Structures are given as C-alpha cells and as structure tokens.
Amino acid sequence: MEQTVWAVDGSFFGQRISGIQRYSIELLSALDGLVSSGMVEVVTPPGVRAPVYQNIKTVTFGTRTGLAWQQWDYPAYLKYRGAKGLATCNVIPVFGFQGIAVVHDVCYRARPDFYTDLRGRLSAAWHRLQYRRIAHAAQHIITVSEFSKREITRYYGVAPERISVVYNAWQQMQRIAPDERIFAKVSQLRRGEYYFSMANLLKNKNFPWVLRAAKNKPDAVFAIAGGGSLTEEAKRLGLADLPNAVYLGYVSDGEAKALMHHCKAFLFPTLYEGFGIPPLEAVACGAPRILVSDTPCMREVYGDCAGYIDLKTNHGYVDDATSPKQDAALLLARYSWKKSAQALLDVLQQQK
Incomplete structure (x- = not known):
C-alpha cells in the first residue's frame, strides 16, 4: 500500500x-x-x-x-x-x-x-x-x-x-547553559532570595497578581522578566513604586535558566492555559518550588509536584508554606x- x-x-x-x-x-x-x-x-x-x-x-x-x-x-x-x-x-x-x-x-x-x-x-x-x-x-x-x-x-x-x-x-532546557552574569548585572538579585516570574501583558498571564504579591511582601524581592510595557501597566494599576519589584526586561535563555535555578520559587498565576510550559521548564532548570494557579489544567499537568494558588481567594499573596507533595523528578519523568x-x-x- x-x-x-x-x-x-x-x-x-x-x-x-x-x-x-x-x-x-x-x-x-x-x-x-x-x-x-x-x-x-x-x-x-x-x-x-x-x-x-x-x-x-x-x-x-x-x-x-x-x-x-x-x-x-x-x-x-x-x-x-x-x-x-x-x-x-x-x-x-x-x-x-x-x-x-x-x-x-x-x-x-x-x-x-x-x-x-x-x-x-x-x-x-x-x-x-x-x-x-x-x-x-x-x-x-x-x-x-x-x-x-x-x-x-x-x-x-x-x-x-x-x-x-x-x-x-522540557528537554530543550538541557541544551542551554546558565548565564550567571545576570546576578552581577542586577545588584538586587541574590541567589536563593527572590521570587521569579516571566510576564507579559496578555491578560491570561495575570501580571497584576505578581505586583500585588510584591506589595504584600515588601521584604522579598520579585524578579520579573519580560518585555513590552510592564512598567506602564504597573503605573496604570497604581503599583509602579514597588522597590522590591525588579523589572529585568527580556532575558536570554541562559539568564532565564540561571534565574529559575536560583529562585526561591517560580510564580505562574495564570488565568487560562492549554498546558502552561514555563513552570515545567523552571523545574527542569532546578527551581526548588513552583507556585501555579489552582485550575483544572494546572492540576492535570503538575499534579502533586506544585504548590497551588487559589485565585478566587488569593489576590496577591505568596505562601511560603505551600509545598509540593511529590518530588520534581516525578514530574520531569512524565514528559x-x-x-x-x-x-x-x-x-x-x-x-x-
């Protein structure tokens, strides 16, 4: 045939x-x-x-x-x-x-x-x-x-x-070498002492939640990667003067890998996704913890390997007690x- x-x-x-x-x-x-x-x-x-x-x-x-x-x-x-x-x-x-x-x-x-x-x-x-x-x-x-x-x-x-x-x-992340120079470029970033997110202005990515989390936790640094007019959006929301919100602009793949590896947690408060790959990439890069929105899609993809944010009640608060129930290796083995x-x-x- x-x-x-x-x-x-x-x-x-x-x-x-x-x-x-x-x-x-x-x-x-x-x-x-x-x-x-x-x-x-x-x-x-x-x-x-x-x-x-x-x-x-x-x-x-x-x-x-x-x-x-x-x-x-x-x-x-x-x-x-x-x-x-x-x-x-x-x-x-x-x-x-x-x-x-x-x-x-x-x-x-x-x-x-x-x-x-x-x-x-x-x-x-x-x-x-x-x-x-x-x-x-x-x-x-x-x-x-x-x-x-x-x-x-x-x-x-x-x-x-x-x-x-x-x-x-996630295996594409294995081909990327981490670029640790980002920590010399941005003096506010100290390894293991910041929360990391990758943002844009698409409404499903829920950038305002990260800003509110930064406002509610002024003693912690929130590193935000992404281009566009994030600072303008922060002004529109009345959250432009947060000294602990560090805007990194576009970062290279190597910088992103280093940032994921050394963060306290990777934040992904999405409102809607078909899959939502960034937290998986963060785990592959060695992020000690991922915090994702509590939605059916995120539950399916990340199971017990993530901490969950209930966006119906949590309008901007990072709970350091929220921990995954399973080891990240189980997540990586799944995909x-x-x-x-x-x-x-x-x-x-x-x-x-």
Missing part, C-alpha cells in the same frame, strides 16, 4: 519563538528519529530555513510569505504533492486543507473578556474563525492537554475520538519530546 505523505506547514520557522513554535520545533526534531524516510516533509516559504533532518525532507515552495503563504501556497503544495497536511500552530488554510491540525488552546473563545481592545478583538475573531474551520475540516485534531481537549469539545462540539493529546515537554513524538506518530499512522 502506498505510504501517506504528511506535509508540515513549516512557516513557524520564520516566526519569533514562543511556546507554540517551541512545541513544533521540538516535536519535529524528536519525530525525525522515529519516522521512515519519505513519510514526513516540512514545507517552508521562500527565505525561511528549516533544520536539516535525517528522515524528514525539507522543501521550499511558493512565492508568498506569512499568512498569504499559509492560505495560498501551502494548500497548493498539498495538492501538487498529493499530501496530507500537518499544521501545528492553530492555523490551517481556509480552503484546500485535508489532514491534522494542532489546537493548543481555545482561550480566544473561552475567555473573550481578555480581548477588549481593537487589536485583541480582531485577533480573537480570526482565531475563532480558525477554531471553527479546524473543527469542521480537520481529519483529526491534536491538543496539548486533556483540559484543552475538553474545551474543544465543549465549545466546538468535536467528538472526543477526533482529538488526541500530545503533551509539551519527554520522545514520548510526545511517539504519540504523534501513532496518530499519523492511524489517520491514513
């Missing part, structure tokens, strides 16, 4: 790396060691370079870039090649797609209150269109947690048997890109 060819939308290789792109990159790297030659191809727009794989073929196709490439050139390649699509970043072509799509979460549908300005509303409208299209057109859907699977079924009526869970993992790649391969083999 002729082998099904799966052609991956590789446009993410030209995008700034966030959790979605990281998932795609690491999953393909691990999948390369499992698939037979000719089974999987990565298709990229002009000027976007994919890695060199052993068994996965890479192809540059088309003349467009960005969203136009995704919507026109990528489906043209699928037709030309007679291949099925594998789209790993929440987006498929509106027309001409048959295959598997990854939906990382449906936050734009579940929490429209997070997207109230014009840009947010437009982004939410586009993503909700994509969710509906994927629910209708994708042969199969992959998501990153059982929680997210339930959300897709709840909001888009997709039968559970059409959805498979392929988790995130690996190799396991996830095998789960993806099982889906590819089933969906011929």
Whole structure:
C-alpha cells in the first residue's frame, strides 16, 4: 500500500519563538528519529530555513510569505504533492486543507473578556474563525492537554475520538547553559532570595497578581522578566513604586535558566492555559518550588509536584508554606519530546 505523505506547514520557522513554535520545533526534531524516510516533509516559504533532518525532507515552495503563504501556497503544495497536511500552530488554510491540525488552546473563545481592545478583538475573531474551520475540516485534531481537549469539545462540539493529546515537554532546557552574569548585572538579585516570574501583558498571564504579591511582601524581592510595557501597566494599576519589584526586561535563555535555578520559587498565576510550559521548564532548570494557579489544567499537568494558588481567594499573596507533595523528578519523568513524538506518530499512522 502506498505510504501517506504528511506535509508540515513549516512557516513557524520564520516566526519569533514562543511556546507554540517551541512545541513544533521540538516535536519535529524528536519525530525525525522515529519516522521512515519519505513519510514526513516540512514545507517552508521562500527565505525561511528549516533544520536539516535525517528522515524528514525539507522543501521550499511558493512565492508568498506569512499568512498569504499559509492560505495560498501551502494548500497548493498539498495538492501538487498529493499530501496530507500537518499544521501545528492553530492555523490551517481556509480552503484546500485535508489532514491534522494542532489546537493548543481555545482561550480566544473561552475567555473573550481578555480581548477588549481593537487589536485583541480582531485577533480573537480570526482565531475563532480558525477554531471553527479546524473543527469542521480537520481529519483529526491534536491538543496539548486533556483540559484543552475538553474545551474543544465543549465549545466546538468535536467528538472526543477526533482529538488526541500530545503533551509539551522540557528537554530543550538541557541544551542551554546558565548565564550567571545576570546576578552581577542586577545588584538586587541574590541567589536563593527572590521570587521569579516571566510576564507579559496578555491578560491570561495575570501580571497584576505578581505586583500585588510584591506589595504584600515588601521584604522579598520579585524578579520579573519580560518585555513590552510592564512598567506602564504597573503605573496604570497604581503599583509602579514597588522597590522590591525588579523589572529585568527580556532575558536570554541562559539568564532565564540561571534565574529559575536560583529562585526561591517560580510564580505562574495564570488565568487560562492549554498546558502552561514555563513552570515545567523552571523545574527542569532546578527551581526548588513552583507556585501555579489552582485550575483544572494546572492540576492535570503538575499534579502533586506544585504548590497551588487559589485565585478566587488569593489576590496577591505568596505562601511560603505551600509545598509540593511529590518530588520534581516525578514530574520531569512524565514528559519527554520522545514520548510526545511517539504519540504523534501513532496518530499519523492511524489517520491514513
């Protein structure tokens, strides 16, 4: 029987790396060691370079870039090649797609209150269109947690048997060397004596909670990494003059690893996630403790290996008595890109 060819939308290789792109990159790297030659191809727009794989073929196709490439050139390649699509970043072509799509979460549908300005509303409208299209057109859907699977079924009526869970993992952190120079650059940081969080202005990340925690614990240092207008947001909230809140701006991967390793605890008071990978990365870097929001997703992913923040009653307080019940090694053993790649391969083999 002729082998099904799966052609991956590789446009993410030209995008700034966030959790979605990281998932795609690491999953393909691990999948390369499992698939037979000719089974999987990565298709990229002009000027976007994919890695060199052993068994996965890479192809540059088309003349467009960005969203136009995704919507026109990528489906043209699928037709030309007679291949099925594998789209790993929440987006498929509106027309001409048959295959598997990854939906990382449906936050734009579940929490429209997070997207109230014009840009947010437009982004939410586009993503909700994509969710509906994927629910209708994708042969199969992959998501990153059982929680997210339930959300897709709840909001888009997709039968559970059409959805498979392929988790995130953490092994990419092993390739990063910690950059301890951050402690010389920022005099307020002393190893083992600060709380660390990675923030942005997305409402689900709940940056205000970290500021309130800093206000309520003035004798402790709160190190906050992230770009954008965090200080402007702090001014808007009336929390701009906290001497124990240290804004680090964007930090390198090596600096983040050092900061995670030496913190008192890594804070992740998220309001909504499909998986929530930063605390897992923090544990992989040696963080002695992670404190995450008490939500179904966080409970599923982190189990008894985290301390939990009840955001219904805790509006900004770090409880140093909140401790995990299980060792971090159990958490790390639960997730690996190799396991996830095998789960993806099982889906590819089933969906011929």
